Amino acid sequence: MRPLSVVALLVLAAPDAVGADLPRSAPEAQGVSSQAVRAFVEAADKDIDALHSFMLVRHGHVISEGWWAPYAAETPHMLFSLSKSFTSTAVGLAAAEGKLSVDDPVLKFFPDDAPAEPSANLKAMRLTDLLRMSTGQLAEPARKASEPWAKTFLAQPVPFKPGTHFLYNTSATYMLSGAVQKATGQTVLDYLKPRLFEPLGIANPTWELSPQGISTGGYGLSVRTEDIAKFGQLYLQKGKWNGKQLVPEAWVEAATARQTSNGSNPKSDWDQGYGYQFWRCRNGGYRGDGAFGQYCIVLPEQDAVIAITAGVRDMQAVLNLIWDKLLPALKPAPLAADEAAAERLARTLKALSLRVPEGKGTPAKVAGKRYMFPANDGKIESATLEPGGKDGELAVLLRIGGADRRIECGAGKWQKGRTAWGRLPEQPIAASGAWTADDTFTAKICFTETPFAVTLRLKFNGDEVRCESEWNVGFGSTKEAALVGKAE
Incomplete structure (x- = not known):
């Protein structure tokens, strides 16, 4: 785990430079009480099995961060479907460079994998339908080693008019990754390195490949917790980083807006609408997320970003805890310094660990057998x-x-x-x-x-x-x- 001293929590760091980590600040200096953050961390430690890391960014400064041993700050973590938001960003950048358009037909990029007689709905499917998870398919196409993934996707029936039926579809994101590679001549990973990863200081990202040598798109990316936070901060800043517009502001706004309806349950953060590979949240936020609790949560109204990695079965429970414990703690103005609370928070963060097996028995005489x-x-x-x-x-x-x-x-x-x-x-x-x-x-x-x-x-x-x-x-x-x- 990264050592977390009281000094590190109380010092207001200088603005970050290109490639540097985000600046650090005391929670109170950014309008958040250390006591409230500690209440969140303790509740997560007690009730959720198990978070692996947590980072809270307010007004561009990291105000709290912790890793549950054996997880550590310098270690990359598998993102699963949080990867989708990065693939979306690659599509936006390729569109800005004129390499493709979101209105392009999907078949344009995969002529060799198309059925002999494509249906009218398949012909009508556009990249924007992939982005919005509204391909018109009734079921997600499989991804098998025995057949090119794009060919399998295009062979899947399309009973609904594209754009009218929401279906969460990881294979659709793979097709976006393939389209970027066809349009740019580079995998999504290589395409994003000089345009996103390097400017943000995200070192050594890795991304799994399909058997056809295409970044898997909908999953497979691994980066550090702080890299997740930087990505969220970039979107919070509407695509701008250190005075440079890395991602077009119009793309950020479109990608994070409600592009399609996906349900009506007011208590579910999976029923608040879907953008371009981003989920809308309750409380005016949006997020990228991945299986088992990988989160990049952006709260524009509170000027905050929350990055989390985890291994949990109940992903809604993590979000519920954020809305219950953290959201009310994000105050509009700085708070008075509270060194005692900051010290308690630092001790709590430093001691975090996943539960280990506890010894109760007398060892059986089996060693060496x-x-x-x-x-x-x-x-x-x-x-x-x-x-x-x-x-x-x-x-x-x-x-x-x-x-x-x-x-x-x-x-x-x-x-x-x-x-x-x-x-x-x-x-x-x-x-x-x-x-x-x-x-x-x-x-x-x-x-x-x-x-x-x-x-x-x-x-x-x-x-x-x-x-x-x-x-x-x-x-x-x-x-x-x-x-x-x-x-x-």
């Missing part, structure tokens, strides 16, 4: 508990798909490492473990550049072990089938 599993979908062949670091810490040694994966588990803390798991490639992790019962060792493994964490339980009984694993979040079932292994 290797337990073999029958063939399974997860390709876990064996498991062994081995002595790890100091203080009686243990390591879980798994053999997965023919490769040994050693996971060092901190005791009451997070231990960094690297591993692969299932469909997740080798990447940074942090793990913590404890004997949660006399016969059960529980390890929690966070994939620290993603929203994902897996809890692994090894329950020992004589020469057998029962292995259970459950993910914190997922698009389907989060529980994997239990495995029973036998000691060699």
Whole structure:
């Protein structure tokens, strides 16, 4: 976690330069009480499992920031559908440069992938329909490795007149990414680097590619929390950054306006209208967001931006907490300095951590025993508990798909490492473990550049072990089938 001193909270930083991080300020100097921010952070820590990071920007200054260990300020985080708002920006920039128009037919960019006899509705589909998630399709087209994604999209029936039927459609965003690449000769990532990422000081962004070498568009971008905040601040400033108009103001206004209706529930932040790959919010705001709690929330009336990364199942709960705790705290004028409250806030932020397994049991005498599993979908062949670091810490040694994966588990803390798991490639992790019962060792493994964490339980009984694993979040079932292994 980034060290958060009281001095850092109380000093009013100078205006940011090109490529620099945002300036810092005490909350009170920007009209927000440290006590109110602390109430939000404590409520999030207690009631939401789990935020990974939080940054509040007011009047262009970061007034509060925190990372729940093992997540850290310098680490990029997978954005999922928050990526869509960046793809929208690429479309706006390409339109401003005359490379394309939002009124261009979609088929113009993909003649080789078009059906032999396109329907009238498909012929009528324009880029603006993709931007507004109003393609006219009844279901989102699949994205399979066996067929070009654009071809699959264009083969999907279009029963509704484009522009008349809202359907959240990640494949539509992929088509926007493909159109930008066809029009500019660059992936969305490469196209945005000199136009957006570099001017904002967003270093080393990464974006997944489709099998056809096109940025996935609707997901796949990874950047830091502060990069999310900068992007939101750029939009709050109507596309201007350090005196330069990076994104046309007209595009910012169109992209964040209500372009289409998507529901009428006054209590849902997913029913307030949709722009060009931005959601409208309650309370006059708008946002980009991604699965499991990745947020870039812009509040123009309050001159504020909120950036959040997370691994949560209930995304509405996060927004409800913001409206309940933070929104009323955004006052129109500076407040009197409150050093005591600032100190308490700093201590709270510095101590943030995801919950670790707590030890209750007496360790079973199984260290060094290797337990073999029958063939399974997860390709876990064996498991062994081995002595790890100091203080009686243990390591879980798994053999997965023919490769040994050693996971060092901190005791009451997070231990960094690297591993692969299932469909997740080798990447940074942090793990913590404890004997949660006399016969059960529980390890929690966070994939620290993603929203994902897996809890692994090894329950020992004589020469057998029962292995259970459950993910914190997922698009389907989060529980994997239990495995029973036998000691060699």
